[in-house]
Structure formats: structure tokens, C-alpha cells
Amino acid sequence: MSVISLTCIECPIGCALEVEMENGNPVSVKGNGCPRGKLYAENEVVCPKRVVTSTVRAKNGVMVPVKTDRPVKKSEIFEIMKKINQTTCELPVKIGDVLVENISDEANLVVAGNA
Amino acid sequence: MKNYYDIVVIGGGPAGLAAAIAAYDNGAKDILILEREERLGGILNQCIHNGFGLTRFKESLSGPEYAARFVDGVLARNIEVFTQTTVLSLTKDKKITAINTEYGVFTVEAKAVILAMGCRERSRGALNVAGSRPAGVYSAGTAQKYVNIKGYMPGKSVVILGSGDIGLIMARRMTLEGAKVHAVCEIMPYSSGLKRNIAQCLDDFNIPLYLNHTITRIEGDKRVTGVVISEVDKDKKPISGTEMHFDCDTVLFSVGLIPENELTKGAEIELSPRTRGAVVYQNRETLVSGVFACGNVLQVHDLVDFVSEESELAGVYAAKYVLEGAIEHDGVEVVNGSNIGYVVPQRLDKNIGGNVKLFFRVTNTFRDCTITVKCGDTVLLQRKKKIVVPGEMETLLLTEAKIAQTNGKIEVVLEENV
Numbered sequence: 001m002s003v004i005s006l007t008c009i010e011c012p013i014g015c016a017l018e019v020e021m022e023n024g025n026p027v028s029v030k031g032n033g034c035p036r037g038k039l040y041a042e043n044e045v046v047c048p049k050r051v052v053t054s055t056v057r058a059k060n061g062v063m064v065p066v067k068t069d070r071p072v073k074k075s076e077i078f079e080i081m082k083k084i085n086q087t088t089c090e091l092p093v094k095i096g097d098v099l100v101e102n103i104s105d106e107a108n109l110v111v112a113g114n115a
Numbered sequence: 116m117k118n119y120y121d122i123v124v125i126g127g128g129p130a131g132l133a134a135a136i137a138a139y140d141n142g143a144k145d146i147l148i149l150e151r152e153e154r155l156g157g158i159l160n161q162c163i164h165n166g167f168g169l170t171r172f173k174e175s176l177s178g179p180e181y182a183a184r185f186v187d188g189v190l191a192r193n194i195e196v197f198t199q200t201t202v203l204s205l206t207k208d209k210k211i212t213a214i215n216t217e218y219g220v221f222t223v224e225a226k227a228v229i230l231a232m233g234c235r236e237r238s239r240g241a242l243n244v245a246g247s248r249p250a251g252v253y254s255a256g257t258a259q260k261y262v263n264i265k266g267y268m269p270g271k272s273v274v275i276l277g278s279g280d281i282g283l284i285m286a287r288r289m290t291l292e293g294a295k296v297h298a299v300c301e302i303m304p305y306s307s308g309l310k311r312n313i314a315q316c317l318d319d320f321n322i323p324l325y326l327n328h329t330i331t332r333i334e335g336d337k338r339v340t341g342v343v344i345s346e347v348d349k350d351k352k353p354i355s356g357t358e359m360h361f362d363c364d365t366v367l368f369s370v371g372l373i374p375e376n377e378l379t380k381g382a383e384i385e386l387s388p389r390t391r392g393a394v395v396y397q398n399r400e401t402l403v404s405g406v407f408a409c410g411n412v413l414q415v416h417d418l419v420d421f422v423s424e425e426s427e428l429a430g431v432y433a434a435k436y437v438l439e440g441a442i443e444h445d446g447v448e449v450v451n452g453s454n455i456g457y458v459v460p461q462r463l464d465k466n467i468g469g470n471v472k473l474f475f476r477v478t479n480t481f482r483d484c485t486i487t488v489k490c491g492d493t494v495l496l497q498r499k500k501k502i503v504v505p506g507e508m509e510t511l512l513l514t515e516a517k518i519a520q521t522n523g524k525i526e527v528v529l530e531e532n533v
Contacts, residue, residue: 006314007310007311007313007314007318008311009311009314009315010311011166011169011311012166012169012170012309012311012417012418014309014310014311014314016310050315050319051165051175052291053163053164053165053177054163054291054292055163055262055263055266057266061266063263063264063265063266065163065177065178065179065180065263067163067165067177074319077291078291081291081292085292095179095180095183112163112165112176112177112179112180113160113163113177113178113179113180113182113183114154114156114179114182114183114186
């Protein structure tokens with residue numbers, strides 16, 4: 001049995017988590033202050049995922065904030081960044097508009113702010 | 116144009132927006148927001164990363180998404196907004212002189228003023244880093260504006276000084292956009308940024324964090340070509356022989372935020388040398404009657420959620436001031452004792468009523484300690500803490516009943532448990 005130490009990134013508290021592993025699978029999580037921390041730790045030791053945030057240049061040059069609407073595999077982040085930087089859009093857009101469907105892992109790229 | 120308003124809010128960032136909405140909803144209907152930039156939202160517009168709003172909305176929003184909720188709130192109410200308007204001066208009789216392209220230089224008068232100008236970044240000049248003055252040295256926030264708003268990269272090969280949250284966020288952002296971030300160095304033995312940002316901005320991308328290190332030389336003539344970083348001793352003096360060299364074309368400074376109080380000084384409003392923001396009562400009223408301050412212009416917050424909360428308090432009391440008139444203050448001082456950096460509010464007034472949340476920061480990292488709020492020998496409140504760090508603001512709630520027991524100066528102290 002081995003133990004993996006993590007910092008929870010679910011909220012600003014940043015709990016120090018300890019995950020007990022057996023045969024590559026998490027068996028227990030310690031240190032989490034809430035249920036979200038347990039879930040984060042269990043996913044993190046198997047397949048870490050992140051929400052990617054970036055910008056897309058609209059056709060008139062204005063930068064539009066965007067994000068993936070769910071966490072995507074950490075290992076795919078740079079692939080996703082490439083796709084984001086090839087994306088453009090026409091204004092106006094509004095928060096939540098989908099710019100790229102299924103950019104990775106069933107996550108869509110959505111508008112995350114007013115341009 | 117109209118030159119008299121019940122409330123004028125200086126600044127249309129998160130603080131100003133929340134204050135204006137709260138003032139409106141509490142009965143003040145004649146409100147003007149003055150904003151320097153082209154649009155409302157303040158610094159949130161360039162903070163495109165997520166993680167905002169977890170406390171307030173129980174969801175993880177980007178900065179622009181968080182801002183939009185409040186901008187929509189202002190637009191849904193009959194609150195007047197001037198953007199691209201710079202305030203030039205404020206007087207203690209609440210006359211505001213400002214300038215914009217529509218009206219030129221103009222003066223408006225207000226029954227109550229809400230200061231919500233936010234803060235600015237500490238600069239390279241304030242740190243006195245040796246070396247010439249080549250292009251490629253930016254504050255982290257400036258770089259963030261270039262990348263996220265203007266859409267171009269300020270450099271390709273980066274060293275960051277200071278591990279505040281903006282520096283950590285920019286380490287990740289520059290990396291995602293293809294730059295190589297060689298190192299983040301931090302002169303203190305701890306990061307002033309959130310632990311989760313160390314994890315998701317540095318560790319995720321294998322960016323090294325050098326604690327107890329600072330930049331001792333910036334090299335380059337026209338453009339930055341490299342930096343030297345050195346380890347520092349207990350007195351923060353560089354240790355000879357510990358130098359490390361990095362080739363780079365860009366240096367970012369993320370070395371602290373300072374409340375932006377030029378207007379406040381001009382109005383002769385007393386500032387605290389500790390927070391560098393105004394001295395306020397718990398209703399966020401400064402020592403000049405009818406002038407309120409909230410958000411990062413008052414104290415630099417860790418989270419925008421807390422800025423919104425504080426600003427609503429200021430907005431509620433500014434509306435009360437307009438509708439019910441000035442309060443005769445009967446205040447006692449609140450001071451920071453041993454191991455406490457500052458406390459806000461710095462004045463407590465029994466006439467205001469209600470419970471009061473004290474905000475403070477500790478001066479160092481302490482484990483197993485006790486924080487006590489006392490008035491003379493009377494202990495009003497005591498809390499044991501497993502760990503406290505300067506990077507995280509602490510709060511304690513003082514109930515109205517406890518405040519009633521006070522008869523003089525209130526002190527907040529931290530003692531280590533032995």
C-alpha cells in the first residue's frame with residue numbers, strides 16, 4: 001500500500017489530501033474538508049482533469065474569454081490549447097455560447113465572459 | 116448634465132458594482148458610478164481563469180463571468196454609469212472632479228461617496244532590483260492584460276519574481292500560450308499565493324518555485340537577455356555563491372498589491388499605515404462623514420467573494436446615510452497586537468449596532484496558536500488555530516453582546532501555544 005499526497009484545488013482552502021492506494025486504485029482519502037475533496041482526490045490519482053480557460057480571438061480582433069464546460073484530461077491540455085488558438089468567432093457572443101462542440105472528453109468550449 | 120447625486124461610487128470594479136447594487140436595493144435610488152476603463156468589471160475582465168464565486172455562488176466562475184453577474188445587476192437597476200471617466204480629485208465636502216470626452220472636466224457633488232478604486236501592483240522601482248532598464252520587464256497584471264485583453268504575448272522565455280496569485284496564474288497562462296517559464300522565485304520562506312494555485316499553476320506544469328530566493332540582477336541592454344537569482348538569508352540579504360543564471364527575454368513582477376488611495380489622500384481622509392487603506396468604522400465609513408470605502412482600496416482581499424461582501428456592507432450603510440442622515444460616532448479603536456499585521460475595521464462604534472466581522476492578517480506562519488480579541492483584561496473572544504499564514508486573511512465574528520462589554524481600546528493578539 002502506498003500513499004499519495006495532493007493539494008486539493010476545488011476551493012481556495014487547498015486542503016492537504018492523502019490518498020491510500022492499493023493496486024493502482026484509491027482505497028481511502030484523508031484530509032479533505034468536504035465531499036468535493038474526496039472526489040477530487042479519487043479522480044486525481046487515476047486520471048487528473050482540469051477545466052481549461054483561455055481566450056479566442058473574434059473576427060474583429062477582440063479577445064473573448066472561453067473555458068471548457070467540464071474538466072478535461074490534464075494530458076490533453078496542450079492539444080486543446082492548439083484547437084482553441086485555431087478557433088475564431090463572430091461577435092456578439094454571450095456567456096455560455098458553445099464555440100467548439102466536444103473539444104475533448106465530451107467537453108465543449110464555451111464563452112466565459114462578455115467580450 | 117446632472118451635478119448632484121445621492122451617492123457617487125468611484126470605481127466600477129467588483130467593489131463599486133456590489134456597493135452600488137446594495138445601496139440601490141436599500142433605498143438610495145440616485146446613484147452614479149464613475150469608471151476609468153471602457154467597460155465595467157474592473158480587473159475581473161482580465162482574470163479569465165476560473166475559481167471565482169465558490170463562496171458566493173457555490174460554483175466556479177471565470178472572472179468575466181463573476182463580473183457579468185454584477186454588471187447585469189447594475190444595468191437592471193436605474194443606476195447611472197459613466198465609463199472612460201477618470202476622477203481627478205475628491206474633496207472632504209464630497210465634491211468630485213472628473214474628466215471624460217463627453218463632458219470635459221466636470222464636478223459632481225454627492226451626499227455620500229463610496230471609494231472603490233481597488234489596488235495597484237507594487238512595481239520594480241519599489242523593490243530596487245539592480246540592472247539596466249531593458250524592455251521585457253512587466254508587472255504580472257500588465258502581462259495578464261496584454262495576453263488576455265489585447266491578445267499578444269509579452270515574451271517567450273520567462274522568469275517570475277514573487278509568488279502572489281497573479282504571478283502563479285500568469286506562470287500557467289504564459290505556459291499554455293507557448294512560453295517557457297523557467298522559475299518563480301519568492302523572497303519569503305512561503306508563498307503568498309493560494310496553495311491550490313501552487314498545485315494547479317506550477318506543479319501541473321513542472322515550473323520550479325524557489326523559496327527564499329530573489330532576483331539580484333536583470334541583464335540585457337535593449338531587451339532582457341537573462342536574470343540572476345540568489346538565495347537570501349534570514350535578513351533577506353542575498354547569499355554570495357548561491358547565484359543561478361537563467362536566459363530569458365521576460366521578467367514578471369508579482370510582488371504585492373497596494374490600495375490605490377491618491378484620491379483619498381487628496382480628501383485628507385485618514386489612512387492606516389498598515390493596510391494603506393482608509394481607517395474605517397465597521398460600516399466602512401471613513402473618518403470623513405459620508406465617505407465610505409470598500410474592497411481592495413480599503414484592504415487587499417484574497418478573494419473577490421469577500422470584496423463583494425464588504426462592498427455590500429458599505430452600500431447598505433451609504434444608503435442609510437443618505438436616507439437617515441449622518442451617525443454621531445461613539446467609537447473605540449481596534450488595534451493589532453502581537454503577531455497581527457492589521458485589523459479592519461480600525462474603529463468600532465456601538466451606535467451602529469449588529470455583529471461585526473473583524474478582518475486581519477498574521478505577520479508570519481504560526482502553528483498551534485491562539486488568537487484573542489480583548490478589551491483591557493476582558494477577553495471578548497478566543498480561537499485556537501492549527502495553522503495561520505500571512506497570505507490568508509483571517510476573520511472573527513464579534514457579537515453585538517460582546518461589543519456592548521467594551522469600554523476602551525480593543526486589541527487582537529496571537530500567541531503561540533506552548
